Amino acid sequence: MRCLKFFITTAIDYPSSKPHLGHAYEKICADTIARWHRLLGHKVYFSTGLDEHGKKIERIAKKNDKPPQQFVEEMSVHFRSLCRVLSISFDDFVRTTEVRHEKAVLEIFQRIDEKGDVYNSLYEGSYCVECETYYSREELVENNCPVHEKPVELVKEDSYFFRMGKYQKQLIDFLEKNPSHLLPKERRNEILERLKVPLNDLSISRTTFGWGIRLPNNKKHIFYVWVDALTNYLTTVGFPKKRFEQWWPADMHLIGRDIVWHHTVIWWSLLMSAGLPLPKVFSHGFINLASGKMSKSKGNVVDPIALSEKYGSDVVRYFLLREIPFGEDGVFDEQKIIERNNFELANELGNLHYRVLSLIEKNCAGTIPSAATDNVLTKKLELEAFRSNMEKYQLHFALATVMAFVKECNKYVNEKEPWKLSGAAQEKVLYSLADSLRIIAILLSPFLPKTGEKISSSLGVKTASFKDVKFDLLPARTKVSKGEILFKKIEDRL
Template sequence: MDTKYYVTTPIYYVNDKPHIGHAYTTILADVLANYHRLLGTPTYFLTGTDEHGQKVQQAAEKNGISAQEQCDQTVVRFQELWKRLEISNDDFIRTTEYRHKKIVQEVLQDLYDRDEIYRAEYEGWYCVGCERFFTEKDLVEGNCPECGRKVDAIVETNYFFRMSHYQQWLIEYIETHPEFIQPDFRANETLGFLKNNELQDLCISRPKSRLAWGIELPFDSDFVTYVWFDALLNYITAIGYKSDDDMFKKWWPVNHQLIGKDILTTHTVYWPTMLKAMGVELPKTVFAHGWWLTGRTKMSKSLGNVVNPMEMIDRYGVDAFRYFLIAEMTLGQDASFTEEAFVRRYNSDLANDLGNLLSRTSNMLGRYCDGKFPAIGNDAVADGPEKELWDAVQQAVTDMEASIGSMHLNGGIASVLAAVRKVNQYFEIKQPWTLAKEGRTEEVETTLAVAAEALRVSSALLYPVMPERMGELRTLFGLGMPDMEHLRVFGVIKAGSEVPKTDPLFPRVELPKEEKPPKPSEKENAVTEKQEKPEGVITYDDVMNVKLRTAKILEAEKVEGADKLLKLQVEVGEEKRQLIAGIAQHYSAEEVVGKTIVIVANLKPAKIRGVESQGMLLCASVGKELRLITVDGELPASGAAVK
């Protein structure tokens, strides 16, 4: 295990409001930092903003304010969003701060004194949007190869870093340090670039006549430094480079520098050669994650398909947003963001599995254990279904630990959710509602205690992703902040602790319903020829007109004033429905929750005892005996057609 953990995000440019790309990288860093804190590893998490450059200067001029005022107004958007997203960064660095600018100038002077930086005339093509120079061969049909915009021909004197001297060294370093660039295929991209191109020296300045908003070169007051020797140095200026030796030695080298794949060259070519020239150890790992796409299209402000994190938070909550981003993307690969996919995962993982399990457990503790956590021995999980469940929970702990080291967080989360589903299956095996009817109180208490302990461990494993909601879950069981020490221990919840009933942790959500096209008229559907058929016999078409679907029972309660009726909330595919069923004398409310049943999905809604029922469930009966028709085995989703 690492003796310390230092994680960074890129510093974000303050030319516009933050979008999902900014939010994702920052949430990812936060989750990694939280997991390492859970493991008891000393942790430092840095993020911040890049506040110099031509676009900031142009925006300030347009708004009639100073460049510093422009930065001060825009940076607040990032700081407010990070607060809303529950980001636990230890520092937020701004490149306009004195602590940063001072060290940048010291580094520049040192490199200039050692002839690592020199002055020369430059002739090339400049993209204002990207703030980069390109050679003639770099251009694509005469335009910027990065953004496609028109470029300007420029001849001017500038200062250059001798990056070309380090080409062969960097190739050898990457080949002998496979952990330096991750995932592996990103390392291959960088190696391909280095082996197939002659590395040029890097222009690191802009004349003040063209760009005044930047850190002045200490050896030439007519120039400011450009982004490379400004923004990139934030990763070390923030932790004491040349200002606090003890702090710098404690945290450097950084364990994970998280970046988007679009800034791979900057961080795997420019940055390591800069550090080599400075005599500073390289990062342990630069990890490049993929892009969020809308369908198969990259999110882009120009296309108008960028997801606004604030809107998603307002609509669905902070923790659900954090959960989706971490659970949905395989690190290193691109991922697609649609609101439909978000709602589907939210309802499946959070509302149905995790939230429903907590409701069932707390409600049964209230009904069968007087709302208090029962006293049971540590040997409760020694064998049988209890051991099988606890083993699944412990496997989730193992998998999550491994996923942190391998940067496969979505896999770790999937293992935790598998353990949560195992608890729901455990309830179906043990049926505590039946045990309670039979007076087997000790078995009921054991069943509910084991389920609650499994929830406790699961909440700890998911706490780094969803600190607010998992904190609420843990408070319900009288627990505080999680720690790794107790994840392997059974029997942590204190006997006698009051467990109050709780509102749904993750209430189900629905997308706005689309308007359906008008139905064909009766005339259009009229049967032109009436066919004779024997009495009591139905045709194939009659059968096909009855739509049988699977449905998962999410909630159940008795209908007031009706001994025989249960009111059920069921999930049919993406839809939530209410059914009234005359099964209360055969099944308790707790007993039916979680079952996958078969319903007639296209039955006309009817009111029963004043309560609307949107369908009919199927049962089998012999005499006074009645049993629900259920599905044999697990299906990936409700709403499946019954054939």
């Protein structure tokens, strides 16, 4: 059987300050999807990384009295530790200051130049330094950047241009014929709407600052940071070396909804020009606070590393994946982390695990009894719903399906009262519960990798593949070990 490949990327983060919860959320979602495909036995490649060039980095580094290279070097440590703390199972951490990346950018430039899609001219426009983006007059909100709500700068410079306008019709045709290339569909409709007005060519070089990759034909110019950054998705799979073809195009660029335009219109037209197939894009929502937007200036940015140290990384992962409908915006509320931890993780999952293993230790000398799983329980697992939700990337619903099964297992314990039973009747109940726990561990493993591992190893089995989500596969006479409690209840209210 042919092994399917799955290549997933996060956006690369701009390390102008330490990582916040939004960075963590995107990585957790991408990691869950990558782990899900590994569970299915697919060949997975998962990349994340940093977008280290641009005027803003140059400015901030200067403010900190550091050369930009040293500044990004130091910032990269925080982003790497974020990945470690949250169990992000990436295959590559790509940085745009790497030599391999410069090679990829130069190759893309050469291809679009050879196609006749590059020309030199003068550019004048309203530029937001924070976005590294020019805005047209219609896009500005009272002369402010529509994203940052801060004044834009009028910039006039000699620039190289990419004939993006030439690809307008091709982009519209592509989006109309390939609806699954941009999800959710609301984002596709927005892009199609924006493509109704004539598409301008794209200024792809800058001369007003120096921190970036220089154009090969004119060293005074450096690449526009988006052309530089987007190419990282090719760098990570080895482009322009032939081996990139085994992964390209990406099966999912997971990105925030503010950069959908860059990942579709800009990135796809560059790829069309360079003669490369187009990747799929999925846009997730933003996490806000009940009081509004999280922002550095308001001083209300949530530090995901501190949060994970306080509650445990699986608890943070659970909250974000369960609470926020994937693809939509969500609200961060620390009280809700505590509630979900207490009522769902500790009371339901942790409690089930503890009860079942204690009962097996006490009544079966700590080994799995020999029996077949009770039909009463097997009927409660909604495996088809789980699978179809995962396939549609309805991660929150898929996770809810597993947790509903956990609840059913607890109900089964209460109804059967196995401590009152003996002999074959007791063994059947305990085997059914232990085998169900084994399945729960597999289904949870993409979401809560540490917990999945702990449950499996307490049952003396390895977290296996999705193929093992069948009842009666837990071998009898396997030694169990309860181990530590999975989730502690958090008593204090905020």
